[in-house]
Amino acid sequence: MSIEFNVEDPAWDNAAPWYREVALRAAEQALIAAGRTPPEAEISVLLCHDARISELNRGFRGKAAATNVLSWPAHALAPPRPGAHPAPPPDATLGDIALARETIETEAREQHLSVERHFAHLFAHGVLHLLGYDHETDADAELMEGLERRALGAMGIADPYAVARC
Template identity: 55%
Template sequence: MVEGGDWDRLEDAEALAQRAAAAATNVAGREAEAFEASVMLTDDAHIRELNKAWRGKDKATNVLSFPAPAPPGGHAGPRNLGDIALAYETLVREAEDESKAFAHHYAHLIVHGVLHLLGYDHETEAEAELMEGLEVKALSTLGIADPYRDMAA
């Protein structure tokens, strides 16, 4: 769903999101077909509102994840993991600042969001190392370089 931002710049955003989400679920040891998630492509103003309402942070961010509650037993069909929201202007700015292709940064944040929906986090150093390792592995299956490589230097 597109709620704001110039997302037409990204060719076939839905297909790339599907591939990135599948890569994330696969590296997490899950079957991609067993899960689904909604992705909202929005702008900084809208994500700032969401960030303030849900996290108490009055600023734009690149990605937000909203996990869905686990369904009661016996649920048939793919499980809805929840929702991911991405902010166009923030993604553009970050990609430019980090000299990354916009599509690669977008795919990275889809992977990041899906891993959050699967229960991964980066609150501690150990959690961050695990999550970043999964992100790098998922992105490599998409032909995307390690987004953390240059940040470590």
Template identity: 55%
Template sequence: MTALLDLDVAVEAGNWSDSEQEAITGAVKAALLAAAEDGALWDEEDEKSLLDQVGLIEISVTLSDDASVRELNRDYRGKDAPTNVLSFAALESDEDASDFAMAPDMPLMLGDIVIARETCEREALEQNKPLLHHLIHLSVHGTLHLVGYDHMVDDEAEHMEQLERHILAGMGIDDPYAPIEDQDVETGQ
């Protein structure tokens, strides 16, 4: 991927450190590179990823809190509860990539990612992992959603999780899907 990345990371609410913001930025970049290599947003006509055809990619990451994410989750997904990360993709699939037409100097706007601080802290504690590693994982996960990956069916979920593992391993982060030490694999407790 040779495109420049215009990444806007904004703190809306919560206590987000500079090092967390930098790590999230690195995670988004790593996810985009891996997704391009994996053929995300594949354009059949040009036989390459849309990510390799543009000069500039735009993504917005909002670092927020449970209250804001709960409202977004309710309004856009019909789930009245906070969640760890939400992604709002501008393009939904490879079909959108093949049909996507833009001027050569126009940026490719991939979408928005919103991360909830309290949910991430709680999950990291429950999963006995460093908060920073969890935030990086969720940033990778959210970015992959922006470029068309999903986990609604088993095959797609397996592929997305494998790509996440690959990206995170490259960043020195353990498998986020491995069972937690001393946790029963069947019950999750």
């Protein structure tokens, strides 16, 4: 598996020196949960601050606010019907993920979670979006959340939806 990191906010290195290891484990487990082969995956990651992710969120989603994670799939994958698995990507390139340190830290604190645990959840969530999963319908959300639970459970992380929704 190849994960390329662009650390735009240098505070990531001090606040979360474990991010590379946790991202790799979360990506591997998300891919396994979705029935994909981890060694073939290529993901690009931007680790940024709230101001930058707010710009990205406004530019790509029309929402002028910071968010915890954004993803840009390399391929237009979508389930054939609500609650169904999307087709597999045609190649190893999955896409891009951006994560905002300040929002992740704030959410973790508010939810009484470790930042590492919350980061793992959001990274797995972002990888599943790259694979074409979403939470637009109740059926899609149920499927995606189940995959997240499986991935995080394999990492020894408790059900993230028992605490709060992301």
